[in-house]
Structure formats: structure tokens, C-alpha cells
Amino acid sequence: MDISHLLTSHSRNMEASLVRELLHYSQQPDVLSLAGGLPDENLMPAYPELKQLTDSRQYGPSEGEKDLRECIVSIVAERGIQTSTDNVLVTNGSQQGLDIVSRLILDESSTILTEQPTYLAACQVFKLQGAKVQDVMSDAEGMSVSALRDAIEKHHPKAVYLIPNFQNPAGHCYSLERRLEIAALLDEKNILLIEDDPYRDLCYDNVDLTPISTLIKQAPWLYMGSFSKVLWPGLRTGYIVSCDAFSPYLVKVKQAVDLHTNRLGQSMITQFFKSGQYPDHVIKLQKAYKEKRDVMAEALNAELGDLIEFSLPAGGMFFWVKLPAGVSSQLVLTEALKDKVLVLPGTPFFPCKSSLDDSFLRLSFARVSPAQIHQAITVLAKVIRQLV
Ligand SMILES: Cc1ncc(COP(=O)(O)O)c(C=O)c1O
Incomplete structure (x- = not known):
């Protein structure tokens, strides 16, 4: 048919x-x-025992379980991001984080800049909104700052999407210098940063992992994390941490898309963190x-x-x-x-x-x-x- x-x-x-x-x-x-x-x-790891988990049968909050959001606040605090649960949204993996952000900011008139190469499923999401995806030359230390400046001036993008740590697919990790330069440029041009960071805990050498979001002084930013690569991808649990202005909008999109992330998975992840085994x-x-x-x-x-x-x-x-x-x-x-x-x-x-x-x-x-x-x-x- x-x-x-x-x-x-x-x-x-x-x-x-x-x-x-x-x-x-x-x-x-x-x-x-x-x-x-x-x-x-x-x-x-094995799943925590079901009997330890809170009652997950009823509908829950769109923002995510409070306990898990508190855990996420402390996880990102260790990375240098000072936030509160109000600015944390639990998502069905960071893939849904990308979808929610895209629905919020992208349409046919928008351009988003990415590294070259970049995570292909992010581009699928951006393109589904009708946005133009423009890649920017990248090297072993990440996106080229001069190429980014040129691309911003030429394409007037809505946002820049970066995977600074152990990038998928190229594996690169940004130097601190590159992180600082990119943050300064985004501040200068007031461009939104979407920072996707699912691999950071899979770190084998001594490298800088400072979130670029923490180096930004005034531009808007969104930081995404995931439990998929370090715990259980089948539970589909990730999160967006945002600067203050974004949070109410993100929650509204989440409500429209799927009401909330499944509660049982959120409880399992919270239990694991609370057990101190992480x-x-x-x-x-x-x-x-x-x-x-x-x-x-x-x-x-x-x-x-x-x-x-x-x-x-x-x-x-x-x-x-x-x-x-x-x-x-x-x-x-x-x-x-x-x-x-x-x-x-x-x-x-x-x-x-x-x-x-x-x-x-x-x-x-x-x-x-x-x-x-x-x-x-x-x-x-x-x-x-x-x-x-
Ligand atoms: C860079 C990047 N972002 C997001 C995702 C999606 O991960 P999740 O399982 O949290 O949806 C992946 C998965 O491979 C990824 O590589």
C-alpha cells in the first residue's frame, strides 16, 4: 500500500x-x-531487587522522579555543573533529549551546526524537524574554532551540537583550550550550545573533561547525559540539564511527547546510585x-x-x-x-x-x-x- x-x-x-x-x-x-x-x-550490574523499588505502577511526574533528579544534580555537580532539580528533566535516553530539544527549537527555517563527522541519529532527529544540518570541520581536538566562527557568520545557526568527550564516531576529546575557545565564541555570538555527554565515564586516559556548559558565561546551554553506556541501555534513561530559561518549555514538550519516562527504570537507576556501588x-x-x-x-x-x-x-x-x-x-x-x-x-x-x-x-x-x-x-x- x-x-x-x-x-x-x-x-x-x-x-x-x-x-x-x-x-x-x-x-x-x-x-x-x-x-x-x-x-x-x-x-x-544485576538489577536491584524489585521489592526495594518504590511503587512505580501509577503515572508519575513529567520532569522525572524526584529521587533520580536529586541523584542527577549530584552527578553533574561532580562535573562542575551547579544546578537544582528544577532544571533537570529525565528523558527516555539522551536520544529523547535530542528529540525534545529539537521539537522546541528547530523548524524549516533553522540551521544547526554539528561536528564533522557526528552522531548520525542526532542528525536524523534534527532533519525530522525540517532543520538544515551544517557540519563544521573538526580535528583530533574537536570542532575547529575558526571554522565554527565562519559557519556562525555564514549560516546564523540556532544552535551548535557538540559531543566533546570520546565522540561518536570519531573518538576525539576536546582539549581544555578548545573548550574555552568554543565557550568564548558561543558567548560572543550568543549561540545555544547543546552538549551531549553520554561517554564521559568511559575514560581510560588522563584527559580534560570540563563540560563546555560550565565555561559559558551568558549564552544559553543544554547539557545531556545518559545511563545507557554505563548501566542499562534497555531502561532508556537519560537527562537534560538546562540553564534556567529552558526548563518550563522542555517539560511542556515532554508532557506532549510521552507524559513521563517509565518509573520502574528510574527507580532502578536511583537504587543503584543510592547503594553506593557506582x-x-x-x-x-x-x-x-x-x-x-x-x-x-x-x-x-x-x-x-x-x-x-x-x-x-x-x-x-x-x-x-x-x-x-x-x-x-x-x-x-x-x-x-x-x-x-x-x-x-x-x-x-x-x-x-x-x-x-x-x-x-x-x-x-x-x-x-x-x-x-x-x-x-x-x-x-x-x-x-x-x-x-
Ligand atoms: C553521542 C550520542 N548521543 C546520544 C546517544 C543516545 O543514547 P541513549 O541510549 O541515552 O538514548 C548515543 C547512543 O549511541 C550517542 O552515541
């Missing part, structure tokens, strides 16, 4: 997420997947993921060091690998899949057709064992060498 006449012009133009389309391959037991951004189930849990995650990161770096260097380029990510889940000249990431995907290894081409992470680059792969080390990493990289090396 053709239903295209029923769709809005923006829904008609929607592109499917390659990551989610590839997910069914990664669920096949004989496929080794480096493609998803999924955390390792073996490192997830600090040890993070140490465990950091140790395990750091080991996997190092194994992947070693394997890539040993098998492909003469052909590819990559930087060691100081945290997060991803290597961003530049393929040898002329080797197409799409072709690597197809050929590696014949040998039951799934990788993710970098193409969907480029929001603008003009900057599209088919020479990158995003490789995740999070959900595979060290032995599987070796196995997968051996296959990848064979495939890439055949294509050179």
Missing part, C-alpha cells in the same frame, strides 16, 4: 539509520560485530574497556599499521579508522560480512552530502572479547589488503 501521500514532507525524506539496519546481522550468533555502539552485557562499577568498566581498546589498537597496528590511520581514543567505545586511498568503506562492509565480521562504514556520520567521505570505518571494541577483537581484525586486514 502506498502511504506516501499521508507522510509529512520531512518524514518522506527520512533516511533509515544504517546502524539500526545492520543490527539484525549483529544479532546472528555466528557474526562478530564491531558495528554497534552497544555496551558489554557481561559488565552490566564508583566501583565505573572503575570496573574503565578497566575492562581500556583493556579491549588496547587490544584493538595493538591488533590494528600489527595487522594494518602500514595501510590505515587512526588515533587512540582516550575513552568511549570507538576507533575511527581511515582506510587506504581508493578503498570504499561500503565495499569493506560487504566483503567482511562474507567472512561473518560486521563493521560500520563511516558514511552515515557525515550529515552534509558535500563533506561525505567513504574512506572511514567506525569500529567498536566494547561488546567483543579480546580474542574476538583479534579474530575480527585479522578478517578485516585480509579484506582491506584484497581491496588495496
Whole structure:
């Protein structure tokens, strides 16, 4: 049945997420997947006992459970963000945070600036509102400040969307200097910052993690966090912390979208934090993921060091690998899949057709064992060498 006449012009133009389309391959037991951004189930703590949880059967507040919002206030205070529960909105993961913010600020007349490359599902959300997504050149320290200045002057954006810590997909982490420069520029131009920070606790090296939101003096800002990468992504729980002016508007959109985030998941996360286990849990995650990161770096260097380029990510889940000249990431995907290894081409992470680059792969080390990493990289090396 053709239903295209029923769709809005923006829904008609929607592109499917390659990551989610590839997910069914990664669920096949004989496929080794480096493609998803999924955390390792073996490192997830057990759920708290149901009987400890508060009564979650009734409807709850749109802002989120008070206990969880208090927890979030202390979590972000440790990061340098001084706020109150009034400025915390609990969301269905930070993905919903992006949706709520987009509904609030973006329409067909708006432009939003992003890093190049950037998190593809954020662009899906921005584009669904009809907004123009404009990428801005980025390097190992994050978005280029001069390119950002030019883009602000040329495109008059509503907002700048940044993932400063262990970015998805490029893995970069902003230096303190870059954070300060970006904050100063956003203040000067009075542009809204949307800071997305789901990976910060997956930190393996000594790097600066100061939220840019804390360095801003007068421009508006929104800071998003998530429990997905460090606890249980299936519970779909994240949050937006906002500067004062935004909070009432964000809550109204949340009410319209889904009334509130599911209460049972919020209670489980609160229980876990209150039990005092989180600090040890993070140490465990950091140790395990750091080991996997190092194994992947070693394997890539040993098998492909003469052909590819990559930087060691100081945290997060991803290597961003530049393929040898002329080797197409799409072709690597197809050929590696014949040998039951799934990788993710970098193409969907480029929001603008003009900057599209088919020479990158995003490789995740999070959900595979060290032995599987070796196995997968051996296959990848064979495939890439055949294509050179
Ligand atoms: C940068 C970034 N933002 C947001 C999300 C969405 O996370 P959540 O599970 O909290 O919705 C992801 C997930 O991969 C991500 O990489």
C-alpha cells in the first residue's frame, strides 16, 4: 500500500539509520560485530531487587522522579555543573533529549551546526524537524574554532551540537583550550550550545573533561547525559540539564511527547546510585574497556599499521579508522560480512552530502572479547589488503 501521500514532507525524506539496519546481522550468533555502539552485557550490574523499588505502577511526574533528579544534580555537580532539580528533566535516553530539544527549537527555517563527522541519529532527529544540518570541520581536538566562527557568520545557526568527550564516531576529546575557545565564541555570538555527554565515564586516559556548559558565561546551554553506556541501555534513561530559561518549555514538550519516562527504570537507576556501588562499577568498566581498546589498537597496528590511520581514543567505545586511498568503506562492509565480521562504514556520520567521505570505518571494541577483537581484525586486514 502506498502511504506516501499521508507522510509529512520531512518524514518522506527520512533516511533509515544504517546502524539500526545492520543490527539484525549483529544479532546472528555466528557474526562478530564491531558495528554497534552497544555496551558489554557481561559488565552490566544485576538489577536491584524489585521489592526495594518504590511503587512505580501509577503515572508519575513529567520532569522525572524526584529521587533520580536529586541523584542527577549530584552527578553533574561532580562535573562542575551547579544546578537544582528544577532544571533537570529525565528523558527516555539522551536520544529523547535530542528529540525534545529539537521539537522546541528547530523548524524549516533553522540551521544547526554539528561536528564533522557526528552522531548520525542526532542528525536524523534534527532533519525530522525540517532543520538544515551544517557540519563544521573538526580535528583530533574537536570542532575547529575558526571554522565554527565562519559557519556562525555564514549560516546564523540556532544552535551548535557538540559531543566533546570520546565522540561518536570519531573518538576525539576536546582539549581544555578548545573548550574555552568554543565557550568564548558561543558567548560572543550568543549561540545555544547543546552538549551531549553520554561517554564521559568511559575514560581510560588522563584527559580534560570540563563540560563546555560550565565555561559559558551568558549564552544559553543544554547539557545531556545518559545511563545507557554505563548501566542499562534497555531502561532508556537519560537527562537534560538546562540553564534556567529552558526548563518550563522542555517539560511542556515532554508532557506532549510521552507524559513521563517509565518509573520502574528510574527507580532502578536511583537504587543503584543510592547503594553506593557506582564508583566501583565505573572503575570496573574503565578497566575492562581500556583493556579491549588496547587490544584493538595493538591488533590494528600489527595487522594494518602500514595501510590505515587512526588515533587512540582516550575513552568511549570507538576507533575511527581511515582506510587506504581508493578503498570504499561500503565495499569493506560487504566483503567482511562474507567472512561473518560486521563493521560500520563511516558514511552515515557525515550529515552534509558535500563533506561525505567513504574512506572511514567506525569500529567498536566494547561488546567483543579480546580474542574476538583479534579474530575480527585479522578478517578485516585480509579484506582491506584484497581491496588495496
Ligand atoms: C553521542 C550520542 N548521543 C546520544 C546517544 C543516545 O543514547 P541513549 O541510549 O541515552 O538514548 C548515543 C547512543 O549511541 C550517542 O552515541
